[in-house]
Amino acid sequence: MEEKKKVVSTTITRNTADFSNMTGNIYETVAVLTKRANQIAAEEKKELHNKIDEFKSTTDALDEMFENREQIEIVRRYEQQPKPTLEATEEYLEGDIYYRNPMKEDQQMHKIEAMEDEIINAQ
Numbered sequence: 001m002e003e004k005k006k007v008v009s010t011t012i013t014r015n016t017a018d019f020s021n022m023t024g025n026i027y028e029t030v031a032v033l034t035k036r037a038n039q040i041a042a043e044e045k046k047e048l049h050n051k052i053d054e055f056k057s058t059t060d061a062l063d064e065m066f067e068n069r070e071q072i073e074i075v076r077r078y079e080q081q082p083k084p085t086l087e088a089t090e091e092y093l094e095g096d097i098y099y100r101n102p103m104k105e106d107q108q109m110h111k112i113e114a115m116e117d118e119i120i121n122a123q
Contacts, residue, residue: 048075
């Protein structure tokens with residue numbers, strides 16, 4: 001398992017203005033955080049299932065009890081990790097998340113094209 005950055009797992013009061021600085025809209029920020037948290041959760045779920053699948057075998061009952069303890073330890077380790085939403089929030093505030101909004105990009109392109117047309121028509 002790769003080493004992750006230390007993320008505080010307790011409740012922290014946050015300034016909502018910090019969340020709208022990069023996107024300009026708190027709701028857009030929430031959408032970005034939601035998508036990133038879902039990505040993190042999916043990665044962790046896949047990683048956990050891969051580790052648990054390593055223990056699958058057809059053996060007798062005594063071996064299964066030992067393997068179950070190992071599986072339980074792995075699951076506990078994952079349960080103690082910070083929640084994906086906290087990781088996504090920390091990544092966002094540190095500027096580690098890349099996102100783009102195609103609708104805004106299209107609007108900006110239309111504005112640029114309109115300005116170019118005005119300049120061409122003015123000549």
